[in-house]
Amino acid sequence: MEHKIVILLAVVHLFGSTFGYVHDYHLSDVVDVTLSKSTSNNITELQTAPIITAANPFGLPGISENTRKDIIIVDGDVASPVGQARTLFKSTQRWPRGIVPVELDNAYSNNQKNIILTAMSKISQATNNCIRFVWRGNNPYWLRIHPGNGCWSYLGKIVNNGRQDLSLQNPACVHEGTVIHELLHALGHVHEHNRPDRDAWVRINWGNISPGTQSNFNKYSAGEVDTFNYPYDYGSIMHYHSTAFSKNGHRTIETIRPGFENYVNSIGRSGRLAGWDIEKLKKRYGC
Template sequence: MLQYVKLFLCLIFLSCKAYAIPLEDSGDAPNLFGLEGLSENNAIGANFIEGDIAVPLQTGRAAYIRSPKWPNGIVPFDIHSLYTNDQKSVIRGAMSEIMKSTNNCIRFVERNSSTPVWLRIFPGQGCWSYMGRVKSRGAQDLSLQATGCVHHSVALHELTHALGFVHEQTRPDRNQYVLIQTENIQSGKEHNFNIFPSTSVSTLNLPYDYGSIMHYRSDAFSSNGRPTIKAIIDTGKDWDSTMGRGKNLSNLDIAKLKAYYSCS
């Protein structure tokens, strides 16, 4: 009898542990931001595409043109209490940039007790978000691991996923602008460089943007330190050393956010 009690308690412990928010983050998993000390992205009840986009298990692969928008561009949110005040300021700063850049057409507002769906920003395992508004009720998670992910650019990137966008280099026309150097990609990470067909994804009739906050770094998921993505259009700028390393929304990022949310 005692052994069954021990087994039961062990199962309870493991179950609780699986859902716990880590107080101390550790790890050094490959990630598209080139950050050190990050754990491998993990979300309960979801798979990942493109490295940091969580997709509910029952829906499979999705494209941002089908990502439900947040009604009227209003995104209720809650920032977890485990973050320090400085970390909360970084997250709010990213929200503020999106709001100001769209002339408050997109707004992040504190959730209240009657909010049906909200963005729950918490220090989970890794840096990731769902794409668009995927929940019908309750909290929709966005993870910014406390020791590694809480940077202005990373918060901007994940918030833009939450608003409904995938990565820039997954556009159906991307092969006209970049070369994917598959020989340099880590084994098993090749799927992160797939593209979406034009039947699934809209370019919003706006140009390809090497400087997008949503673009991969040129060495994303590299196995040898060499580039996995190389710009093939001569724009007079060295994009290979700068793509995916921007700190703020680009002008085209802002234009795309406004277009998708029908901002004036």
């Protein structure tokens, strides 16, 4: 059965920066890889049968400081063109028809590429393929996933033509949950704890936050972000953990909803796509 996995890795290596979505496989799975070409926009997909500051809000070790001069990092891991930090939420664009053309940097190992591909697969599966990741091909715009400094992404689609970057520092950021988190930013999701209604669900302990990082806990207005009227989700993969950006190891975020006090130990640690994150994706893209 292991030779099936080798074949998949070889395909990823052969095509390098162009690919589609891939099944979340295990050693017991039989993965049949086929190439198909859609009839619109020359989009080629790699499919399987069946289809199943420092930018480091996750507290990951080995993260480098962002050194790019053309962007600033807000809310921990959201990139913004210099001078547009406050407006990026108001103009979040969807990827047309839920199709995200992607380029994957060859600096990643085969195993790392498969971690990234698996994260994409889970998003596609969760939305019943309403959201798809495809080869860049001849598309005039695309998402380039590369090993920059830190884990970060722009919010939604920001380019009409050309490259849009998403950074997954190698190897520090190449973990499935982190990849899903950044891809959801690229698809338009903001952090759960920045929601307009967050004060009814969490308490921000400002005295425990490291100096200079308080902006990561900004609360946005209903005019800046859209919750689609879905409830606050302690289990969201877009939620920070309880000691994020702490200066003393004490909690910066406390759960306060009656009956949910124990969630303080699990917020920001789910590492998987589930619940309202999926429903908001479907709503955003009309799935």
